[in-house]
Amino acid sequence: MAAGGEATRPTIVVVDDASEVRALVRTRLRLSGLLDVVGEGGDGAEAVEVVRALRPALVLLDVSMPVMDGLEALPRILEVSPDTQVVMYSGFQEEGLAHRAIELGASAFLEKSTDLDALAGDLVRLLEARDAPSATRVGPAMVVDGDGERRVLREHLERFREVFEDAAIGMATVTLAGQIVRANRSLGAILDRSVDELVGAAYATFAGTASGALDRMLAAILSGEEPVGQVEHDVVGSVAPRRVVATFAPVLDSGRRPLYLFVQVQDVTVQRGAEEELRRSEVGFRLLVDNVEDYAILMLSPEGLIESWNAGAQRIKGYTEDEIIGRHFRVFYPPDVQESGHPERELEIALRDGHYEEEGWRVRKDGSRFWATVLITAVHDRDGQHVGFAKVTRDVTRRREQEEALRASEERFRLLVEAVSDYAIFMLSPEGLIASWNAGAQRSKGYAADEIIGRHFRTFYPPELQEARHPEHELELAIRDGSYEEEGWRVRKDGSRFWANVVITAVRDPRGRLVGFAKVTRDITERKVMLEERDAAAAALTAANAQLQQASEDQAHFLAVTAHELRTPVSVLGGTADLLISHWTELDDVEREDLLVGMGASASRLRRLLDDLLTASRLQSSRLELEHGPVDVGQVVTECVATQRRTHPDVVIEAGVEGAVDVMGDAGRLGQVVDNLVNNALLHGAPPVRVTARGDGDDVVVEVQDSGGGVPPETQARLFDRFSTGRARGGTGLGLFIVRQLARAHGGDASYRPADGDLPGAFVVRLPRTGAPAPDDAS
Incomplete structure (x- = not known):
């Protein structure tokens, strides 16, 4: 468009994808007499070319446009014409969008609800304040002259001005080119970004490999081919792997043209993971069923028609899949069972009770019979609709033959059991009543058969076990697990006790019904x-x-x-x-x-x-001789501390004596006690070291404390043992051993008192005072 107006007026280019908006704004600016509209554009790409050619003073740039939106075009405009000021013009009322526009180089962010009468003046003032430190945002005053102008502007205001910030799913509005201009907190959480980081960013940056599908979907929406679009993608840059579904819907003006897009984003990570796990589980289960050869596993329709066939079914029944699919499952039953309607009754019972189970004769393809265990389970879908039956059959002919052989041998076994004398072997009823009795039971328990048969087997248990119902608990465990075994005390007829090994086995008939228990008891007291x-x-x-x-x-x-x-x-x-x-x-x-x-x-x-x-040698051989006499323990402590100070001039060693502390003993040996305790503190503890002597009733107490961490609990038990050093910082392991032995030789003792609250840990030596009763004479 050719430039018009007076040469002294600032030039401006108006860019908006709606031609009626451009016409309205162009007219209002011309009538203001303040600006000269020299060019127009319908999208960001056109804006760049127009600005490149005209180099206007101002560009009024819409945000949401097809092909290239305003946020994408803004830095390109400034690149081709650095002296041009760009004012973003949008119906989106979003603080984050305004900040993003300023960051990209916009001089101001105007909302389309701005008073058009004041628009030209606002733009001129922006030019005059070109060197101001920051741009401004014009507020949303809604003053428009004429119903036509009000209608056009209202159509381009953001339709959803208050997106529900507390919505559980992510929501955003994006430009027609796919850049985010508003986002809620939920979207930020889903995409692992702050809301400020999302505003101005292209949604495609979070879609990764799905960006191509996203572009095609947006094109279909903008062309009118699709009313809404949906794309599923992994979130690029999220801390943890995340899968989302994004649904895009256009917001249209009165002419049914897209103004911008509304997006809802839902996190489906857990759902997709569960679906994938279910799919893998179903595939694995199908492969498992198809490869099982010991069981015939098949599906029946609600009418009893065979719908699936596995390798086990073919091996047991002889039919191939092509021969049997679609036929009624009654084909596996003998003719007389078919005629009685038994197969159909099985399905009725399974549908009524959830499942049906039995053992009976079945027929193979070649006409031979086999004894089978059969389980039929009614199958329902998630809505509770009956969709068929699962049928599992196993050929147990050999087991039945073995059971028959076992029954044939039971009589011989009974005779054998009755003759055994080292084991008490007898049968119990399901309630625990004694039903049989052998010679071993009479020998170990003392009862004759006529005395005990019919009584409860709790008779053999001590009273405390009877009160605890332990015998009944044994039967419960045997029923649950098939057998129960323990060792424990049992009681004979005469009241004496013996230690017994007991095995209780649940006995069932061929149909699995409990008929009693076999109980074997052996007296193993000697063992x-x-x-x-x-x-x-x-x-x-x-x-x-x-x-x-x-x-x-x-x-x-x-x-x-x-x-x-x-x-x-x-x-x-x-x-x-x-x-x-x-x-x-x-x-x-x-x-x-x-x-x-x-x-x-x-x-x-x-x-x-x-x-x-x-x-130590003399103490070990009990040849230590003491020279007994009056000893001032305080003087011994003072002299020992003085000697240690001379030997260790760089270490603080303190002495404290409270009152008279006289004992009868060997002064030299008591000095050795104090020296060893101080040496131990210097070797294993930390300065300062304090040695005190005080009276405590009939005792004189000598304590040695240091500022170290104390003796570890695991070391305290062997602290005074000979050669015990704790393997720490040297020492022969004799010092504390000598301390205790010398203290005991003087009628006292030595110990370690661990730290307790404010009371520090210390080595303590107790000696009887002069005149105190000797330990042997103490009352």
Whole structure:
């Protein structure tokens, strides 16, 4: 279209797929005298070409158009004419759509409900505010002059302004080119995107390989070939695999032309998965049935006509599928059974009761007979409509022959049972009443046949089992499982008890009806006593082996640790002596003093280790001698702590004494107790270490605490055992052993108190006070 109007007026191109809208807007803009409409376009592709040719100051661009919509055309317009300002013009009232348009480069987003009288002025103001930091959105004031104008604009307003945000299915409105301009939360959840991410995106991006089908469907809708369209696809980019069905319906104007599209999206992932699983199950079941050879499995119509035939049916009955399909199933029955109408009655009963089951003679194709078990089940569809019968037949002729042979041998077996004396073998009625009695039963239980037959078998059970109804429970289990077996106490006629092995077997007739129980009982009291004695001996042997194994492991660990404990000071002494002998004159006084101090410390370490070894040896052989006398435990604690501070100057070791803490004992050995506890805290715990002595009734209590994590529960049981180290950070495993033994030698004891709330864990030594009664004299 040629440019018109005065040269000083800004130029504008109007793009809308509705010609009457373009005419209306073009006229209103011309009458305003503010803008010069120099071109028009019916879709986004035309808009790009018109702008490329005319380079207008403004483009008023519709959102929903066929071929190429406004959102797709917007960046292309700005690419061919960067100085042109694009104003999006749409009937969609969607905040997210406006934001998306601004993101793509639009200067403003106008709704078609904007007052047309003010439209030209608004557009001019946008040009004047070209350098403003952000574009604006004009609100939806609905002021239109003339009924014709009101009708045209109203047709292009969004028909569904309030999409139900709480709808369970996904909903969206899309442009005619397939771009989303409004979406609800459910659609966002289905497509694994936020609503803001969906607005402005092409729906085809989520359809993956189904995008071609989607394009064809949209083309059919827009051409009028299809009123609605539906496409099923996997969701591209979803966190978990997801399958959806999207239904597209056009929203039409009064001329029956599409304005935009309304989409409903339903998640069918679970439904399709279930359908696929059902399909696989049906295929597998059909293959299974077709390949079963031991059972004739076939379907009958409601009238009894054969509709399916498997390999087992052909093998058992002799007919091929072509020979038998469509014939009535009465063909398998002997003539006299057919004449009586028995096959038809079977179907009547199956339809009435759900199924019918029996055993009887059937006839093969060659006329031979076989004994069969038959199960007929009525089949209904999901609506409850009767659609036929499933019939399963098995040839059990050989089983029947075996049952006949078994019955023939039952008499011989009965004679055998009656003669057995080591087992109580007898029959029970279905109610548990004794129906037979053999010599073994009389010998083990003490009753004669005339004394016990007719009584309930609970007679043989102790009173507590009778009250618990255990005998009746045994019969219930035998009925359910076919047999029941246990061992337990039973009672003889004279009241004595014996340990018995019991097997109860449910006995049924050829038709499967319960006729009673076979009960076999054997007195195995001697075997039980022998097994218990054997188990006790085995348990004792296992415990002894465990103790020996533990002792062996502890001793091996002790030897390894002792070698390590000896190796370090011996190496220090030897190395230092060699250094002093070879280089005495080359060393200064400070170096010689440090080396001599190290030799002294190593010698002290050796003396302490030797002292522990000698003490442990004497304690083990009960040859330890104590020099008894009055001992101030507080002084012992103070001196030991002072010595440890000198040995470990970089470690905080505290002492605390409360009141008089005098005992009768050996001061040196009690010092050894405190030293060992402090050494144990330094080796296995963490500083600071605190040693306290206090009175507690008739006892003096010495406690040693450190700031470590305490002793693990699994270690506490063997904490004071000889050679027990817990395999942690060295030590001979003798220190705590000596502590407890020395404490007990003084009439006291040593223990470990685990942490409890605010009370920290500690090693505790209790000694009797001076003047307190000795343990043997205590009342």
